[in-house]
Amino acid sequence: MVFAGDHCQLPPTVKSLAALKGGLGTTLMERIVARKPSVVTLLTVQYRMNEQIMRFSSNWFYDGRVESAPEVKYRGILDYDNPITWIDTSDTDAKEEFVGESFGRINKVEAELTLDALKNYFTKIGRQRIADEHIDVGVISPYRAQVQLLRRMVRKDEFFKPYRKCVTVNTVDGFQGQERDIIVISLVRSNDDGQIGFLSDLRRMNVAITRARMKLIIVGSVQTMTRHAFYKELYDYVQESAGM
Numbered sequence: 295m296v297f298a299g300d301h302c303q304l305p306p307t308v309k310s311l312a313a314l315k316g317g318l319g320t321t322l323m324e325r326i327v328a329r330k331p332s333v334v335t336l337l338t339v340q341y342r343m344n345e346q347i348m349r350f351s352s353n354w355f356y357d358g359r360v361e362s363a364p365e366v367k368y369r370g371i372l373d374y375d376n377p378i379t380w381i382d383t384s385d386t387d388a389k390e391e392f393v394g395e396s397f398g399r400i401n402k403v404e405a406e407l408t409l410d411a412l413k414n415y416f417t418k419i420g421r422q423r424i425a426d427e428h429i430d431v432g433v434i435s436p437y438r439a440q441v442q443l444l445r446r447m448v449r450k451d452e453f454f455k456p457y458r459k460c461v462t463v464n465t466v467d468g469f470q471g472q473e474r475d476i477i478v479i480s481l482v483r484s485n486d487d488g489q490i491g492f493l494s495d496l497r498r499m500n501v502a503i504t505r506a507r508m509k510l511i512i513v514g515s516v517q518t519m520t521r522h523a524f525y526k527e528l529y530d531y532v533q534e535s536a537g538m
Contacts, residue, residue: 299323302355303501304470336360342473344369344377347503347510350531354524355500371429371475371508372418378510380532381411383484384517390484397439399491401482405443408433408480408513412461413453415476415509421456432474433463434502436493440482441465466502477506481514488521496524503528 301323308318327334338359340348345362352360370377388403412431416424423429433448435441445463448454454461462474479502483490493499503510512532519525 297323297326301327302497304467304497307467339363341366343504343507346377346535347506347508350378350528351500351504354496354527366507369508375509376536377506377508378512378532378535380512380514380516380529381407382516383407383513384515388484388515390482393439397442398437399482400437400439400443401480401484402443404480404482404484404513405440405447408444408478409447409451409454411511411513412476412478415511416453416457424457424460429460429475431457431461431476431478432469432472432505433461433478433480434466434469434505435463435480435482436466436498436502437482438465440480441468444480466498469505470501473505473507475507476509476511477502478511479503479513481512481519484515484518488518490519490522490525493519494522499524499528 299321301321305319305321305324308314310318313319336356336359338361340360341363342348343362343366345367348360348362352358383401383404386403386407388401388407390399390401392399412433419429433444435444441463448458448461448463481493483493503512512528516529520529
């Protein structure tokens, strides 16, 4: 019998409290890795993304053992472009709003900044090239309310009219198993207390930051997010990558 999967990415959603209490919150793959590491083999070559996009995830989640295939190691869209960027919203009016248990949170100003970042990048690439090369984009947010807000904004914005078929907006869960040339992530959380909710489940961010083939843009409050070790290291890594 062979099991294939990644215990460092999102597990199935367990809706039953009884099932959670019974231990089903821990997946079979996690149990095998913990109890029988000798029978586990890590696939160590990835064929999706630019090396700089991949490296942080490899170091944090896989002990630096995952490497890039030569044909994707330096893949990119624009010359002299940093493959990974973090747009800091700390000094803006971007603040999260709670909109209910089912939909979570929205951040209206951050949504505008997210789409502005995508517009700027599209303008640099050029409409004709996007069409000719079938460049595709994913806009990801961990919160369903933010996803719905971003979808409405894309539909209403005339700028995106020629690009609507190549832009997909969805949650992290909705993007697991998928990939795009460009990924833009709206983190949403921005508060004075450093609260990040289920973004503390790092498997969710591992999925989000590994969907991009050639360009990853993260939009979020550095002041809020970097109070947590993972996001502090991620932000520092992005800054260091800018100097490479």
